Amino acid sequence: MIPDDWVQALIGGVLIGGSAVFLLLMNGRIAGISGITTRALVSGGREIWAVLFLAGLLLGGALYEYVLAAEPTPARGVGPWVMVAGGLLVGIGSRLGHGCTSGHGVCGLGRFSGRSLVAVLVFMGTAFVTVYVMNHTGLMGGG
Amino acid sequence: MRSGGTALIAGALFGLGLGVSQMINPAKVIGFLDVFGAWDPTLMFVLGGAVGVTALGFRPVLKRSRPVCDGTFLVPKRTKVDVRLVAGAAIFGIGWGMTGYCPGPGLASLVLGSANTVWFAAAFVTGLLLTDRLARESKDDKKSEDG
Numbered sequence: 001m002i003p004d005d006w007v008q009a010l011i012g013g014v015l016i017g018g019s020a021v022f023l024l025l026m027n028g029r030i031a032g033i034s035g036i037t038t039r040a041l042v043s044g045g046r047e048i049w050a051v052l053f054l055a056g057l058l059l060g061g062a063l064y065e066y067v068l069a070a071e072p073t074p075a076r077g078v079g080p081w082v083m084v085a086g087g088l089l090v091g092i093g094s095r096l097g098h099g100c101t102s103g104h105g106v107c108g109l110g111r112f113s114g115r116s117l118v119a120v121l122v123f124m125g126t127a128f129v130t131v132y133v134m135n136h137t138g139l140m141g142g143g
Numbered sequence: 144m145r146s147g148g149t150a151l152i153a154g155a156l157f158g159l160g161l162g163v164s165q166m167i168n169p170a171k172v173i174g175f176l177d178v179f180g181a182w183d184p185t186l187m188f189v190l191g192g193a194v195g196v197t198a199l200g201f202r203p204v205l206k207r208s209r210p211v212c213d214g215t216f217l218v219p220k221r222t223k224v225d226v227r228l229v230a231g232a233a234i235f236g237i238g239w240g241m242t243g244y245c246p247g248p249g250l251a252s253l254v255l256g257s258a259n260t261v262w263f264a265a266a267f268v269t270g271l272l273l274t275d276r277l278a279r280e281s282k283d284d285k286k287s288e289d290g
Contacts, residue, residue: 005185006185006188008163009164009165009186009188010188010189010191010192011164011192012160012161012162012163012164012165012166012189012192013160013164013188013189013192013193013194013195013196014192014193014196015157015159015160015164016156016157016160016189016192016193016196017160017192017193017194017195017196017197017200018156018160018196018200019153019156019157020153020193020196020200021196021197021200022149022152022153022156023150023153024204024205024210024216024218025200025204025207025210025211026146026150026153026210026212027146027149027150027153027213028210028213028214028215028216028217029150029213029217030217030218031153031157033157033245033246033247033250034246034271037246037250037267037268037271038271038275041271041272042272042275048147049146049147049150050150052147052148052150052154053150053151053153053154054250055151055154056150056151056153056154056156056157056158057155057157057158057161057247057250057251058154058158058250058254059151059154059155060154060155060156060158060159060161060162060251061158061159061161061162061167061251061253061254062158062254063158063159063162064159064161064162064163064167065162065167065254065255066254068163069162072255073162073167073252073255074168074169075169075252075255075257075259075260076169076242076243076244076260076263078259080258080259080262082241082242083259083260083263083266084262084266085238085266086238086239086240086241086242086244086263086266087238087242087244087249087262087263087264087266087267087269087270088238088266088267088269088270089234089237089270090235090239090242090244090246090249090266090267091238091266091269091271091273091274092234092235092238092271092273092274093230093231093232093233093234093235093236093238093270094231094235094246094271095275095278096227096231096234096235096278097227097228097230097231097232097234097235098221098228098231100235100245100247101239101245101247102157102246102247104232105190105193105194106193106194106197107201108219109194109198110194110196110197110198110200110201111197111201111218113219113222114224115219115221115222115223115224115228118224118228118229118232119229119231122232122233123233123236123239124176125233125236126232126233126234126235126236126237126240127176127237127239127240128177128178128179128240129240130236130237130239130240130241131173131178131179132177132178132180134173134240134241135173135177135180136179
């Protein structure tokens with residue numbers, strides 16, 4: 001659909017950044033997915049906006065996948081234990097560190113937050129090392 | 144309620160962006176994280192585009208006295224880099240590298256109907272809630288997120 005890989009990546013990035021600016025302008029909230037998910041789950045229904053944001057996230061994903069995408073997006077094809085272990089680490093880590101790729105990356109860097117810059121450098125670093133171990137040492141069952 | 148509608152729209156834009164940018168494709172993400180192998184730099188453009196927009200857009204928004212549909216802005220007030228931040232980010236990065244999913248793409252990928260995305264999302268939410276509960280019991284916490 002969109003000719004070049006990087007153009008598509010840039011457009012997607014601008015949409016994500018645009019969403020974050022829009023949410024701050026309208027609702028006064030930071031578009032951090034781990035924070036929003038926590039709010040949606042622990043607020044006992046008091047933070048309806050968070051639930052609706054997540055509903056929108058699925059809607060937007062479906063709009064891409066079933067209307068715009070030239071071909072189906074592949075999910076990760078590894079054993080479920082990798083997904084469960086990795087998913088747990090993502091949940092624990094993003095809650096402990098108060099943010100993930102969106103909260104610290106997209107929003108924190110946009111606020112010129114030093115804390116977020118540190119977080120981004122650390123999680124990129126451990127992700128690089130993890131993928132290295134996975135892809136190039138044969139541990140964790142390979143790619 | 145108007146603020147619900149705007150949150151839904153923001154979420155949809157976000158999900159669409161994750162799709163268009165291919166952040167929801169774990170093979171693409173892992174290719175980007177494979178800096179010591181056949182590195183695929185495409186996703187730099189995602190982060191660049193997104194941060195470019197927030198860096199330009201946040202400042203004028205925060206100059207307003209209040210958001211359009213709410214009484215107050217809720218932005219993070221923490222500034223100190225502490226052990227908890229670094230440990231959390233380090234743990235998160237390991238999970239991201241293993242699965243190729245960070246929270247947004249992991250949840251948006253539920254629409255793909257693959258069992259693996261359900262495993263990821265269920266484990267992510269479990270980790271989030273367990274940590275949230277432990278952190279509350281231990282003490283401080285609560286209030287504003289970084290994200």
